[in-house]
Amino acid sequence: xxxxLDDYVTGAAVATDLVNTAPEVMVSTGDALADPxxxxxxxxxxxxxxxxxxxxxxxxxxxxxxVHAVRRTLRGVLETPxxxxxxxxxxxxxxxxxxxxxxxxxxxxxxxxxxxxRDGAGLGDELALLTATGLLSVLRVLGHDRFRxxxxxxxxxMFVDTSRAGRRRYCAPEVCGNRINVANHRARRRAAxxx
Numbered sequence: 001x002x003x004x005l006d007d008y009v010t011g012a013a014v015a016t017d018l019v020n021t022a023p024e025v026m027v028s029t030g031d032a033l034a035d036p037x038x039x040x041x042x043x044x045x046x047x048x049x050x051x052x053x054x055x056x057x058x059x060x061x062x063x064x065x066x067v068h069a070v071r072r073t074l075r076g077v078l079e080t081p082x083x084x085x086x087x088x089x090x091x092x093x094x095x096x097x098x099x100x101x102x103x104x105x106x107x108x109x110x111x112x113x114x115x116x117x118r119d120g121a122g123l124g125d126e127l128a129l130l131t132a133t134g135l136l137s138v139l140r141v142l143g144h145d146r147f148r149x150x151x152x153x154x155x156x157x158m159f160v161d162t163s164r165a166g167r168r169r170y171c172a173p174e175v176c177g178n179r180i181n182v183a184n185h186r187a188r189r190r191a192a193x194x195x
Contacts (some may be wrong), residue, residue, distance in 0.1 A: 001050050001126040003094075003133035004099065005113040005125075008141060011134015012160035018067070018131060020157045021077045027156075033071070035061050039064050054122040059123060066124025069195035070165070074131055078158040090139070093132035097125035129136050138162060152176035 003011060019025070019044065021032035033039050036059040043050065043059070053059065073093060080086040098115040105111050113132055117126045138146055138160055150157040150171040157171030170176035 001048075001052075001057040001116040001121070001130060002104070002116045003098075003130045005133065005137060008134045008137030011130050011132075012162050013134075013137050014127070015074050015078070015131035015135055016159040016171065017042070018071050018127065019078060020159070021074065022071055025157045025171075033064060033067060036060060039067060039080065041173075043070070046125075047162070050120060050123050050126040051117065051190055052126055061072065066122055067127055070124045070128045070131070073128070074135070075158060077105045077132070077135055078147045078160070080147075082180050083139060086144055086147065087136060087139050090115040090135045091102075093128045094136065097121050097129045135160065142166065 006098040014089060018033075023031040026032050031038075033042060033138050039059040043053070047095070057116050070093075073089070077089045077093075080089060096116060097117050099118045101113055101115055102113050103111045116174060122131070135147075143164065146161045148159055148161060148168075150159065151169040152171075155171060155176045157176070158167065159171040
């Protein structure tokens with residue numbers, strides 16, 4: 001697998017979604033990556049094709065365990081209040097599994113910087129490389145303040161805000177943001193009835 005150094009949006013989005021599959025976030029449904037089938041669905045949903053699953057090999061229970069470890073590490077990076085510490089933790093992930101920067105030319109011709117996973121890297125290592133590279137790029141381009149906890153009082157999710165305006169408030173706006181909007185609407189209706 002390769003991680004493009006100038007495409008932080010993809011890595012940050014996968015990091016956000018991966019962190020928010022944890023059972024402490026998914027309280028009502030439990031671990032969203034509880035087994036190999038759930039991990040395969042996650043990879044498919046994100047259009048990820050790791051080298052570790054080449055030739056149609058499905059994820060194994062060991063892959064699930066490795067991805068859970070990456071997920072915990074990524075959450076630690078996002079929760080770290082110090083930018084230098086966050087960078088050091090994310091860098092440690094890339095150094096452990098990356099094979100150094102390289103230039104690749106795509107079909108349209110432009111050259112792009114990327115980091116490739118080492119030969120024989122496992123699925124967890126490949127996800128670590130993609131997500132940690134994305135987080136490092138967000139730190140460099142947008143800043144540490146883009147690593148945030150969900151603003152919903154009922155959610156323990158984290159996210160990386162890669163929006164242009166930098167005003168995102170919820171880990172899953174369509175879920176957490178909608179819940180807040182519905183609760184506020186109901187509160188206004190109740191207040192209007194009692195006036």
